[in-house]
Amino acid sequence: MTATATRPAGAAGGDLSAVTRSEAALRTFLHGLPGVDQVGAEARAAMLGTRSIKTTAKAWALDLAIRMIDLTTLEGADTPGKVTALCAKALRPDPADPSCPRVAALCVYPSMVPVAAPLLAGTGVHLASVATAFPSGQAPLPVKLEDTRAAVAAGADEVDMVINRGAFLSGRYLEVFDEIVAVKEACGPAHLKVILETGELATYDNVRRASWLAMLAGGDFIKTSTGKVHPAATPPVTLVMLEAVRDFRAATGRQVGVKPAGGIRTAKDAIKYLVLVNETVGEDWLSPDWFRFGASTLLNDLLMQRTKLATGRYSGPDYFTLD
Amino acid sequence: MPFEYAPAPESRSIVDIRPNYGLFINGQFVDAKDGELFKTVNPATEEVLAEVVAAGQSDVDSAVAAARSAYDNVWRDLPGRERAKYLYRIARLVQERARELAVLESIDNGKPIRESRDVDLPLVAAHFFYYAGWADKLPYAGLGPDPKPIGVAGQVIPWNFPLLMLAWKIAPALAAGNTVVLKPAETTPLTALAFAEICQQADLPPGVVNIVTGAGDTGRMLVEHPGVDKVAFTGSTEVGRAIARSLAGTRKRLTLELGGKAANIVFDDAPVDQAVEGIVNGIFFNQGHVCCAGSRLLLQESVAEEVLESLKRRMARLRVGDPLDKNTDIGAINSAAQLAKIRELSDIGSAEGAERWSPPCQLPDRGFWFAPTIFTGVSQAHRIAREEIFGPVLSVLTFRTPAEAVEKANNTPYGLSAGIWTDKGSRILAIADKLRAGVVWANTFNKFDPTSPFGGYKESGYGREGGRHGLEAYLV
Numbered sequence: 062m063t064a065t066a067t068r069p070a071g072a073a074g075g076d077l078s079a080v081t082r083s084e085a086a087l088r089t090f091l092h093g094l095p096g097v098d099q100v101g102a103e104a105r106a107a108m109l110g111t112r113s114i115k116t117t118a119k120a121w122a123l124d125l126a127i128r129m130i131d132l133t134t135l136e137g138a139d140t141p142g143k144v145t146a147l148c149a150k151a152l153r154p155d156p157a158d159p160s161c162p163r164v165a166a167l168c169v170y171p172s173m174v175p176v177a178a179p180l181l182a183g184t185g186v187h188l189a190s191v192a193t194a195f196p197s198g199q200a201p202l203p204v205k206l207e208d209t210r211a212a213v214a215a216g217a218d219e220v221d222m223v224i225n226r227g228a229f230l231s232g233r234y235l236e237v238f239d240e241i242v243a244v245k246e247a248c249g250p251a252h253l254k255v256i257l258e259t260g261e262l263a264t265y266d267n268v269r270r271a272s273w274l275a276m277l278a279g280g281d282f283i284k285t286s287t288g289k290v291h292p293a294a295t296p297p298v299t300l301v302m303l304e305a306v307r308d309f310r311a312a313t314g315r316q317v318g319v320k321p322a323g324g325i326r327t328a329k330d331a332i333k334y335l336v337l338v339n340e341t342v343g344e345d346w347l348s349p350d351w352f353r354f355g356a357s358t359l360l361n362d363l364l365m366q367r368t369k370l371a372t373g374r375y376s377g378p379d380y381f382t383l384d
Numbered sequence: 385m386p387f388e389y390a391p392a393p394e395s396r397s398i399v400d401i402r403p404n405y406g407l408f409i410n411g412q413f414v415d416a417k418d419g420e421l422f423k424t425v426n427p428a429t430e431e432v433l434a435e436v437v438a439a440g441q442s443d444v445d446s447a448v449a450a451a452r453s454a455y456d457n458v459w460r461d462l463p464g465r466e467r468a469k470y471l472y473r474i475a476r477l478v479q480e481r482a483r484e485l486a487v488l489e490s491i492d493n494g495k496p497i498r499e500s501r502d503v504d505l506p507l508v509a510a511h512f513f514y515y516a517g518w519a520d521k522l523p524y525a526g527l528g529p530d531p532k533p534i535g536v537a538g539q540v541i542p543w544n545f546p547l548l549m550l551a552w553k554i555a556p557a558l559a560a561g562n563t564v565v566l567k568p569a570e571t572t573p574l575t576a577l578a579f580a581e582i583c584q585q586a587d588l589p590p591g592v593v594n595i596v597t598g599a600g601d602t603g604r605m606l607v608e609h610p611g612v613d614k615v616a617f618t619g620s621t622e623v624g625r626a627i628a629r630s631l632a633g634t635r636k637r638l639t640l641e642l643g644g645k646a647a648n649i650v651f652d653d654a655p656v657d658q659a660v661e662g663i664v665n666g667i668f669f670n671q672g673h674v675c676c677a678g679s680r681l682l683l684q685e686s687v688a689e690e691v692l693e694s695l696k697r698r699m700a701r702l703r704v705g706d707p708l709d710k711n712t713d714i715g716a717i718n719s720a721a722q723l724a725k726i727r728e729l730s731d732i733g734s735a736e737g738a739e740r741w742s743p744p745c746q747l748p749d750r751g752f753w754f755a756p757t758i759f760t761g762v763s764q765a766h767r768i769a770r771e772e773i774f775g776p777v778l779s780v781l782t783f784r785t786p787a788e789a790v791e792k793a794n795n796t797p798y799g800l801s802a803g804i805w806t807d808k809g810s811r812i813l814a815i816a817d818k819l820r821a822g823v824v825w826a827n828t829f830n831k832f833d834p835t836s837p838f839g840g841y842k843e844s845g846y847g848r849e850g851g852r853h854g855l856e857a858y859l860v
Binding site: 095096097098100101102104105111112113114115116117118119121122304335336339340344347348 | 385386387388389390391392498502653654655656657658661662701710711807827828
């Protein structure tokens with residue numbers, strides 16, 4: 062849908078820089094994006110949820126889902142001990158099965174980055190840190206930027222920032238944009254995931270606009286939620302965001318990743334998301350480089366289903382580590 | 385790396401297809417007196433499923449006599465709440481046997497199991513539940529204080545939604561106190577015969593529902609039978625015309641639900657991704673074997689290119705193949721004859737200069753298959769813009785203004801359904817008001833509900849099925 066981006070004034074031929082030159086241009090662009098029909102989007106996501114993924118396809122999908130996990134702990138009660146244990150889990154999710162792949166990344170608060178960094182260095186498992194006064198984002202910009210720099214300096218190679226929902230909902234799009242640009246700069250070489258907190262944006266039209274805003278500002282990933290707000294990730298929200306990254310690549314040539322986070326707890330749910338990716342944006346996004354799950358409890362269900370598929374038997378939850 | 389879905393076939397073992405079937409008359413399966421045998425096949429494999437009887441004149445006579453006797457002696461005078469009990473019972477039995485009936489429907493018809501499971505069967509049960517609720521409330525239907533049933537209804541249904549069309553016909557007829565003789569389509573008799581078993585299971589009084597199988601001749605004998613008081617037909621406009629002619633001047637009442645060439649109108653402010661889903665659902669749902677299919681896509685020129693690009697990308701994801709695979713989107717064409725008709729009209733489309741496009745797709749070697757197809761550069765003068773193809777073939781036209789969209793949408797001898805895609809509520813209301821179509825969908829397509837009346841304008845027929853309006857056809 063290249064014309065999506067070419068329809069609003071000022072955007073043409075892959076260069077969208079003109080649309081962020083002024084508040085008015087940005088607003089015109091975002092409000093010129095095609096609307097999302099709520100009923101239709103939810104029906105499409107529900108229909109894709111009926112796909113039946115069995116046998117070899119299931120085995121493939123389970124391993125891919127494990128490789129896409131950002132294994133997350135974001136609690137006030139996090140301690141170095143807890144994070145150390147989770148690092149071990151990230152590196153060897155299933156101690157009983159060496160063929161089990163590693164997860165994509167560990168996701169922690171900035172204060173825990175110094176603990177995890179040495180444990181993950183050189184393993185191929187990324188270290189993500191939330192930043193920018195996660196989860197509310199209600200802090201002055203210099204504090205958010207310092208938060209980001211500290212996390213990167215301590216060894217995080219991925220930063221999960223939250224957008225300023227207050228500014229977005231009151232229509233100050235350029236403020237949201239400028240903030241993302243500033244955080245992206247503060248990230249330096251680290252990958253930036255932009256959390257839209259779709260549960261607070263409320264409408265799919267807002268989700269689509271926020272997605273474009275984050276991508277225009279240079280986000281490498283767009284992420285649904287902090288996990289602290291209900292509802293968190295849902296299939297229709299993820300569908301709308303996948304359509305946005307698809308259209309953005311068609312318009313600009315740049316590919317952006319998607320990360321649903323929060324509320325995805327079962328292997329069955331994870332596979333539904335993979336089907337959504339497959340039938341909306343295709344195989345280009347079916348890789349941990351372009352699609353992630355932000356989750357904590359999902360991993361063990363994936364491991365259980367994986368063992369069941371391999372052995373034909375369900376083993377109890379006590380056979381999988383709780384970290 | 386591509387995500388290949390492993391085969392996920394629904395088990396066939398749940399259905400028990402007998403090698404041959406008789407006719408269901410007066411509560412019993414009986415052998416035909418003078419009928420010939422014919423075979424019903426699985427259109428996905430061409431495998432013969434069962435032998436079925438083409439009922440002859442004396443069989444139709446017995447069926448009508450049984451319906452008359454049940455009407456006079458039992459059903460007409462049964463209190464509405466008692467008739468409702470039978471209908472509720474049938475609805476629950478349909479739900480209990482839904483999986484089996486869905487598999488049987490897919491085997492005999494060729495439609496994907498996802499549709500028979502998620503659309504056809506839930507709607508069948510919903511229709512019986514809905515009209516069961518009306519049976520004891522007929523004085524409140526707005527048709528007078530004490531509306532009466534008509535008598536014996538002769539009903540002839542098509543092959544595209546075999547069990548659902550049966551439900552549309554039988555549920556209101558029985559709720560209103562009529563008895564019926566129903567003829568299922570020649571190529572899809574099996575779910576109607578399974579429904580006969582359900583009538584037995586429900587202890588429905590003998591003769592209230594009779595099912596006679598056969599082809600066009602049997603249908604003609606039924607609708608022309610002097611013992612029939614009311615005829616209801618769903619099928620082609622050509623046959624509908626013949627029935628109307630043969631019934632002219634008789635006391636019989638007639639409702640017809642015939643063909644269509646629906647316009648699906650996409651305005652430039654439409655929610656594009658959902659509109660594309662609606663276009664796909666409008667024409668490729670049930671292989672396009674839908675009388676209300678959105679077979680003419682009218683795109684506003686300013687977004688035509690964008691929508692077409694999205695549509696083609698979406699079509700490339702359609703999964704064509706084994707109807708029993710739970711991941712199949714498009715199943716088999718119902719019969720060799722229908723396939724030939726679709727091919728013929730598509731070839732005419734190409735010959736008339738429209739541009740034909742199908743996504744790359746591997747069709748099975750055996751069975752009747754047709755790849756989802758769109759024609760662009762179609763004008764109102766092309767035959768593929770005027771004639772009903774009844775297959776997965778979409779004709780794409782463009783328009784510049786709302787007035788032109790309405791003009792083109794209405795410029796057809798049919799008038800069954802239409803679709804409008806726009807984010808502007810006022811435009812939906814204004815355009816819907818001007819469209820000469822019995823059903824107008826806004827930002828959706830092919831949505832059905834037992835509470836909503838369905839029927840056509842012009843050559844799409846007359847009378848309404850569904851909702852309170854659907855009772856009108858079965859009451860005086």
